[in-house]
Structure formats: structure tokens, C-alpha cells
Amino acid sequence: MREFTVPPLATAPQVGGLADVVFDHAADDPGRVTFARKVDDRWRDVTSGEFRDEVMALAKGLLVRGVRFGDRVGIMCRTRYEWTLFDFALWSIGAQSVPLYPSSSAEQVLWTLHDAEVRACVVEHEDHAMTIGSVIDRLPRLTQLWQLDAGALADLLASGQDLDDDVVHRHRLALTPDSTATIIYTSGTTGRPKGCVLTHANFMAEADNIVARYESVFHSRPGDEASTLLFLPLAHVFGRMVQVAAVRCRVKLGHQPELSAAALLPDLRAFRPTFILAVPHIFERVFAAARRSAEAADRAGPFDKAYEVAVRYAEAAERKAFGAGGGPGAALRVQHQLYDKLVYGKLREAMGGRIRHAMSGGSAMERRLGLFFAGAGITIFEGYGLTESTAAATANPPERPRFGTVGQPIPGTTVRLADDGEVLVRGGQVFAGYLGDPKATAAALRDGWLATGDIGALDEDGYLTITGRKKEVLVTSGGKTVSPMALEERVRGHPLVAQCIVVGNDRPFVAALVTLDPDAVAHWLQMRDKPRLPPAELVRDPDLEAEIRRAVVAANTLVSHPESIRTFRILAAQFSEEQGLLTPSLKLRRKAIEQAYASEVEALYRT
Template structure:
């Protein structure tokens, strides 16, 4: 199978833009609990309600302030901040006056900020705090169009709102009604995983509406239990198209939205417990961290063997359910059902409590979720619907359909979208979610848009309409012996090991395949503690002979999934994890391969000098 498509289930946005939903919902249901703001007082676990009418009034006040400060229809304003309430507020205020939002990731360097603001021709920028303001300030000399810098932590929202008090509401409405579906909503810059400068993807109001309305219409039945208002805690970066999509689908669908700025598990997990979402949008990294934390907790309590049996039962139970749904079996037998019920009381319920206790379905995106991990969560009572998309497709273009997950795949095309597998295995996609092109880069646009299809650069195949991602064209490694190797299989196999946090396979134009490996600091500390050794230092990971031998066993296990010519012959354990702060990971937590290869060039050379 090389082609698969599904008919649309929503009508294209007929008129207007994304901001209209804020005003429409407030008019229709002013008391609807639209958002929750985290308390800034001593009790940080308290979430303060924001009704649809209250949010509409805040958006209107800020929109008038933006007009009073000189922002005009069609101009571009950058937002450089972590995920927080004010990000959403500025987004809808800017859309209310027909301005375009330019997301900037908050850890961007001065050079990256200079490039994005210059390329987008931004007239103003919203920053979170003084450090961000200084980063923008370092680039100001080369940004003649930049007129304003507004700082969230310096109370810029109140200041702008006060400035716009004399602007009539009718002026905002006049701007808002001039917005058309094909008007540009955002210029979202790619993550730059290949080492190229980020490119600005032109995303229209119609693109985002098609994406979000399709997801809400098709998936609303699993957003919450019957009778509950759906609620989502947004913790993915709103500077990334995935996070931006989550925000818009919540606002258009009346889903209660909260914000959590920090992705670190030590901060994120308590926020999930206090907010108690009904649905979770995340990336594989989050689900991996939750799983490994649960395993470590069980082992420290002396219940490691019990946890491993619970994992086995969950996976087998989910496999039997999957086989039954495909018409290939009767489902879990009585013994398996009984064991599953026991572990649901002992362990699975505790795992669900980590996410607040109400989540029964979730979405994973950014990269493919490991099949075994998906099966485990399904067996534990949380079905994770894996999806696939790009900035160029306004986030998801495929997803696991409700009620029919096929773990290990990224699902079927969204209704209204199509997938085509080209002769060389490249994935092409089509639909109303596909962007209109790269800003001010017609050559790059022409290279990827081909007769209505977007050539994604990813490689995969279709299995009964379900898309399986096998790699990325530019990531294919060709050894000096001419062997082509997709690194994804090896990297996914290695990341299954509880000690391994990240892995980058290398070997292009080299005699054999090698790998750079990072360890999870908490897992490493736990590993040492179980063996009654001194904990590793906080600044890095201690690697002794026994730990090195454990990683060698993981490498050997991963090698069993590939041929000898594709196997890892040498590896190096690095002292620290790759991070967004050092520019080695994207906002969606994918590895920046080119940047890592450059940063660890000497380590790679030493691997091949052995």
C-alpha cells in the first residue's frame, strides 16, 4: 500500500479567524470555565478559575493596549516565553487585531533571536524576564523594524491594558472582522535539527482551524469521562507548533486549559496531580520518564519483581485486546484478566494517580512512541494515541484513531488528509493542515511542495492504512563500506534500557557504526544505591567497569535487532545528557543530530581511533 486517505469530518473555516472563538464562546456561555491560572501565593497548588467572559475581557483590554502602542494589522510580534497564561493571552490579543504571532523558543541564543526577528521582520517582542530582554537587546542593532520590547515579569500586561483604556472596543472588533481564514496566524520556525537555519513556516488561521477542529470533532469522545468538562494542562512549549495546537484546540473546543512552564518531572508531576487533567498531550520523553520513575519507586520499595510481572501482564493484556480489535483473537483469557485485575489494584491505579487520576487517554507526538511502552500504558489503563506531524503540517497529520490503536505505528491520516509513500520510501502528505510555504524562501518552498503534496523528508511505510516511521532521509548513515543504516531502530532499542536516557548513532563515511550514549542521572543514582555504593556526584554520572558492562549488555541486546554490518561496534558514555539549554535538543525534545556531532567531534574521533 502506497496511498491512504480519509474524508474530512469538519467544514473549512468559512470566515474570520482564530480569535473569534474567544468572543463567540463568551457570548454563548460567559460562565464557562475556560482556563485555570496557577496561584502566585504561598499555595502554588491552587488553580484559580477564569471564565470565558473574564478571558474575553482580558484579551480585549490587551488588544486595545497593543493598538495604542502602535501594533497594526498584519504586523508581526514575537513571543519569547515559557508556557504560561500570558502566552495564550498575548496570542489571542494579537489575533484579535489581525497581527501575526512569531513564537521564539525561550532558550534561543542571541544569534538565533537575531535571525528569527530579522527574517520575520518583527516590530515588537514579548519576553518573559530580564535575561530574555538582554538577549533581544544584544540583537537590537541589526533589527531596525523592532520598536518595542514588553516584559511579562515587569507587568507589561497591566501597563499595556492601562494604555489602551481610551481605545473603543469597536476598533478591535473592526480589526478582528477584517481577518480572513487565509490570513497568516503565525510564522512558526522549524527546530533546525539538520543544522540549517530555522525556516519560518507560514501557518494560516484556516490551517490551525482545520487541525484543531478535526482533532476535537474526531477525538472529543475520549477527552474526558461522560459528564466531565475536558481539561488539559499545557506543558509543552507554546513556541513549538505542537504546543500551539494544544492551546488552540482547547480554546476552540471549550476544554479547560492550564499552563505549566517547567517540563522537569520533579515539577511537572506535582502540577499534574494538583490540576487533575482529563487528557494529556505529551512527547515520548514524558511517558518514558513516568515509566522509569514508577519502576525505580517499586525497586526501592523492594517490589521490583512485582513491577516487572505487572509490566508483563499489562503488555500481554493490551496485545490480546489489540488482536481482538483486529479480528485475530478472542481477547484476554480468564487467567490474564484475573492477573490484570490484581495488578490494577496494586500498581496500575498508582500509575494513573501520577497523572492526576482522571486521565484514561493521551496523545504522544514529536517522535514515535515505543510499541512496548504504548502497550504497557494501555494495559495500565491509559491509551496513548501516537501521532505524527511537522511544523509544516500544523502539528499532527496522522494519529491513532479512538478505539482502534495500532501500537508501534503513528496511526492513520487525520480525516481530510492523505498519505503517499514515494518510490524511495519518503512520506508525502496532503490536506488543509499543510502550510502555504516558508516565509521569504521560495526555493525551499518549491523543494518540498510538489503538486499539492508536502514531501516530509521522513521515510516510512503504510500497514493497512497505518503509518510506520522507519527513519529520516537525511539521517540515513552510509558507512565507508557502502552499507546504509537507519539509526532509529538501534536508538529506540537502546532507550528501552532504564539507565539510558539518550542515544545518537554515528558512522557516516566511517568503517563501522558507533554510538554516543547518555545516562539518566536519577536512574544512575538509583542503580548505584541498589548496589549499596556511593551515589554519583550531582554534576555528572560515575561510570565504573560494572556500569560500563551493563551498558555493553544493552548495546548487545540492541544489536540483536539488526545485521552485523549495522551493529554498534563501539560506544561512549557521555558525562551529561543532551539538553535544550545547550542547543542539542529541539523544543519537542528531539536530538539535533548535526549540533551533537559538532559538539562531540573529538569523542567521535576517539571512538574510531581505538
């Protein structure tokens, strides 16, 4: 199949902008809980009426401080309630938000703020303020800097007290769906980041169609209040889409700024969301932590058996959904019921106890991991999209997920494969273009189709599988073309592996660099009564090397011999964003990694 379309389920609004629902919901049901805000380590409910009042007060404060219709305001902050508040306040007066990753360097901040001609900026704390302060002399348009942890929000709320509400409403009503809502800069695996111009209509088309299609997910049980804990970075389009969708469909939303298990798991248990949205890395870490806990309790064998039962159970259910089987047999159902009490229920309880569904995007998820979670009672709907498509372009449908794929086009979207296999996307969520870059816009938008740069395949039911990136395909010196993504994903599936990069461009064969997960390695050493060694010595441990070799051998079963990983090297440190080796969304910067580890790569090819 070369093209697949899913008709829209939501009608595109003809008037208004994203902030309108804040005022509409408050007028309709001011006492309904819209947010939960963490204050002094306790979750406090925020009603739609309270949120509307805060949005209005902040919007007036911003106007008094000189922010005008069409102005751009930067936000440099972790995921927290105040970010959402600023977004909707800015949209209430027709201003445009420009996200900055909290980890951005001074040069990255300088480029974004200069390119977007930002007039004012909100930062979370002093470190962020100092980062901007170090380049502020080169930003003549930036006239105001507000620091949240220094009381800026209270000052802004107070400063607009004397302004009439009608001034905000006049600004809000001047917006149209085609007005720009935000400029999100691509993290960029190569070159300068480009500013993606996303409109209010883009977010409406994306959020409203997803909400309509996944109604059973967002409101899964009568009387069970739908809620989600947002821990994705709001500087990323995925997190922003979740924020908008939650507000538009009245899902209770909480914010969590820390992605570490030590911070996230207690808040999952306290907040008890009904569904979550995350990247595969989160689910990989949850699974790895559960496996380590079982091994520490001398129950690794039962856990592994439970894993296989969950995978088989989910596979049988999947076959039934596609008319290829009768579902799990009696014996498998009995085994599954047993392990639900012993293993699966504990896993769900660790994630809050109410989660039955999740959505995953940002990178590929290994099929068996998705099957395991589904068998354990948490169905993960994997999807695919870009900043340029306002997050999801495809996602697995709730009634028939096909694990290992990124699903069908979301409603209102068409996916087409070009002659070379490149994935093309068309729909209401496709962006307006790159800010101030008509050449790049023309390259990305071809007769209304977004050229994604990803290579994929469509099956007979319209499910898309991403097989690689056009620019990341390796060609060995023998002329063999290799897509590294599947190999890297399989190696990374090993509990001890944190990252894997496959190399081999213009080389005689394919090889790999592998980094380790510190928590998993510490547990592995403890279970084997091995001493803790410095990383440089640890990577030479023959038992550890044997473990990683097993992961490489498993990955090689996916490809032909000329495409297989012939050798590998374990590195003493992980690739990091601070080193410039990862994008803020944790994608590998391949060229930068190969340059930084040039000697290690050369060593792989020495005879």
C-alpha cells in the same frame, strides 16, 4: 500500500479567524470555565466571559501602542496563561505572533526577529529582555519590548481603556481563514531555521478535525468536565495546536511552565486533567520514576511482573480490535485486575487520577512502552507531524490504536509514499510556505504535497510507521545503508540511558555514543551500595558498562549483523540545547554532536 486518505469530518470555515470563537463562546455561555490559571500556587478558574474581556482589553492596548493589522509580534515566554492571552489578542486585531524559544541564544533571537521583521516583542522576564537587548541595535524595525514580569500586561490592559470595542471588531472581521496567524521557525537540525507561514485556516483544519475524530477522548465521560494541563512549549507547533484545539472545543486548559517531575507531578495531581498531550520523553520519565520507586520499596519484582501483564493485556486487546483474537483470557484478566489495584491505579493517581487518554508526538515511542500504559489504563495515541503540517498529519484512531505506528492520516488528510519511501502529506493543515524563501518552499511543496523528509511504510490498513530520515541514513564504508532511529530508540529505552546517537557514516561499522540519566544513575548506585563518583570515573564502572551493553544487545536484535552496533562509549555529560547539540524540541543535531565529540568518535574506530 502507497497512499491512504481519510475524509474530513469538519467543514472548513469560509470566513473569520481563530479569535472569533473567544467572542462566540462568551456570548453563548459566559459563565463556562475555560481556563484554570495558577495564582499564588492555587488554581483559579477563568470563565469564557472573563477571557473574552481580557482578550478585548489587551487587543485595545496593543492597538493603542501601535500594533497594526498584519504586524508581527514576537513572544519569548514559557508556557503560561499570558501566552494564550497574547495569541488571541493579536489574532483579534489581525496581527501575527512569532514564537521564540525561551532558551534561544542572542544570535537565534536576532535571526528570527530580523527575518520575520518583528515590530514588537513580549518577553517573560529580565533575562529574556537582556538577550534581546544585546542585539536590539541590529533590529531597527523592533520598536517596543514588553516584559511580563515587570507589569507589562497590566500596563497594556490599562492603556486601551478609552478605545471603543468596535475598533477591535472591525479588525477581527477583516480577517479571512487564509490570513497568516503565526510564523513558527523550524528548530532546524542543520542550517538556518526557516519561518513556516501558518494560516488561520491551517489551525482550523488541524484542530477541528482532530476534535471531531477524538470526541470520545476529549469528552470521555458524561458530567466529567474535559480538561488538559498544557506543559508542552508554546513556541513549538504541537503546543500551539493543543492551545487552539482546547479553546475551540471548550476544554478547560491549564498551563505548566516547568517540565521537571518535581514541578509537573504535583500540578497533575492538583489540576487532575482528563487527558494530556506530551512527547515520548515525558512518558519514559514517568515510567522510569515509577520503576525506581518500586525498586526503592523492594518491589521491583512485582512491578516488572505488572509491566509484563500490562503489555500482554494490551496486546490481546489490540489483536481483538483488529479481528485477530478474542481479547485477554480469563487468567490474564484476573492478573490484570490484581495489578490494577497494586500498580496501575497508583500510576494513574500520580498523574492526577482522571487521565485515561494521552496523545504523543514529536518523536517515536517504543511499542512496549505504549502497550504498558494502555494496559495500565492510559491509552496513548501516538501521532506524527511537522511544523509545516501544523502538528499532526497522522494519529492512531481512538477505537483501534496500533502501537508502534504513528496511526492513520487525520481526517481531511492524505499520506502518500514516494518511490524512495519518503512520506508526502496533503491536507488543509499543510502550511502556506516558508517566509521569504520561495526556493525552500518549492522544494518542500511539490504539486500540493508536503515532502516531509521522513522515510516510512504504510500497512494494509493505512497505518504509518516512520523508519528514518532521508538525510540521516548512514552508509558505512562497506556500502551498508543503516537507519539509526530504531537502534537509538531501543537503546534509549533502558532506564539508565538519557540519549543515544548512532554513528558510522563512511566508517567500517556502526557504533554509538550514549549519555546517562542522572536520577536513574543515582538510584542505581544507591540500590547497589556503590559510591557516587565523578562522571568521568563513573562511566568506566564495569557494572554500569554491562548494563548499557545489555541495552545495545537488545537494540541489535532489531537489525541484521552488518547494521548492528559493534561498540559504544558512555559519555560523562548529556547533549544539551545550550551546547547547540539539541534542537529546542530535543532532537539530536547529529553533525554538531559528531563535531563536538570528534575524538570520542575516533576512539570508537581505533583498533
